[in-house]
Amino acid sequence: MKKDDPESLIAGWLDGDLTAEEQTRLDEWLRENPENLDHLVEASIRDQQLREAVHVFENHKSTVKKSQSNRLADRRFISLIAFACVMVLGISAALWFSNGASSFAEVTAAENVRLTNRGDSLQAGARFPKGSISLMSGRLELQLDSGVHLEMTGPLEAELIDSMHLRLKSGRLNADVGERGKGFTVYTDAGDVIDLGTRFGIEADSDGECRVAVFTGQVEVRPRGQDEKTTPKTILLSEGQAARFSVLAGLRRWDQVALAAKAAGISSHDPKGVVTRVRDNLGDSELNPFYGIVENGMRDGALAYTDKPNPRWHAVEGETFPEWLEGADQIRTYHQFRSRLYFKLNLEIAEPAVIYVFQDSRAEAPAWLQETFTNTGTQLRVGPWNPAVADESGVIIKDDGPYLTAIVWKREVVPGVFELGPPREPDTEHLVTMYGLAVKPLGESD
């Protein structure tokens, strides 16, 4: 097929099957107008992104198939290894009783820890034996020999199998997996969570539901099916994404996660703040992203988004952080939704309160914000961002990277549900950052 028009020449170049004559025509076309190169590079970037997307898609499918065939192979293999197990068990038991309980972990912090099955006098530096962990209350941090760091909050029931495997029966914990700890697996009644090098939080209920939220990196979630014939989809979760799953209800969105204020991790307790519900209009088509609610979390240095590890809210240069914002309940939004044109976010507020929206100052505020909120005249600084934005207008360059500013808008509300729109109007010339949110009970504001 002879390629004469530019689109065919670009397609041929992407597919690597241009003749020398066609390549010459492409070169000539590229030199005719500088904008022609834009078309080629755009197409090339999209082509490479498609290549990566197809690889992720196909690898994901093969992971699911592998998991299904593994189950079949497992059943055949089980009978073979059963005999070997009996032999090994006898030897292991003898070694176990002669050496005492093995340890795979060291205590790095223990605050008000009450354990039902062990003495309560745990101290940092002590070795922690493998086996069951029955934490009635308090906070226990363990450094496993694999490099995995676990932060557990009571009440929690778990079993430390070895330095790469933990069974969580109920309770919540945050795991920070180092390079050596990749593959660390948490088993729950609802399914297994395999870490691919990340920081994640996990909650398991005694009634069989499990919830996972990822703060950096990726985890693979393998929900358990109702029987051996039904194998639910294996999913990959990246930073800013979360899911809930159980044998009975399957995989569902976990769109609202209570987060700890001081670091990326799930909160040690259920929120009792002024925001009772955060829900967007994206429904099941966006299964994974979550909104983080940080009770009393608004302060200088608060992490801004659930899917970005770096940007934080700060006072603008030369000013102090607004006192009336400090201690507000913060909602960490999902930054990638900044580009959704038909995005809507509903906030359910439990008591009279002020909703604050932090809107990118580089573009005109969208109509819904101007019509229902008031500009406070206060600005915040947010960053650091990718150095690639350093050349854009309105960027403040600091030692650790570029920063942007956001205008604080506010609206006083009574208890109820309030709808917010997208962060930009469809005809805005360029993308803006996703807005940030905070809510403070009316009596505590101003």
Added chain:
Amino acid sequence: MLSEEDQQMFTRLWTEDQPSVSQYLMSLVRDSATAKDLLQNTALILLRKFSEYDRDKPFLPWALGVAKFELLGHRRDQARSRVMFDSDMLDRYTEKWSELAPCHSDDSDALQACLAKLPGHLRKVVRLRYFDDLNSGEIAKSLGMNAGSVRVTLQRTRDQLRKCVERELGTEGGSV
């Protein structure tokens, strides 16, 4: 020897821009093993020369500049190389890539969703092209089509995916 602070900064910058550099190299050499080798060499050179990097400028153009020289060094040996530009055009291609790539940083999320919506027969063609790395002629042979039809199908599928991503994201770029 880099200070601990410099090492942390390099890790942060490289982690952020490595996918874009990798895609740039892959766009110009068709062989993924060669692209991986070039990427690895680029990373080593960037690390070695990091003390020369001007912190007031964006990292991606600097990294792409190093990747381009690595590419030129291998260019003569690559029989299947897609690079047929002269050095002036390659310079402009590289510059344009560093300008446009950050505008597409949000596309992957939407692209996954759009890929899942593709009808099975189109997904099969896309799989053969991008996963099995077959050219139009090889795909045609495998599916009992002619190569011209495969090219048209691929082009229409790419257009369909582009429109789907644009529907999700809007058509203008951004780079935060």
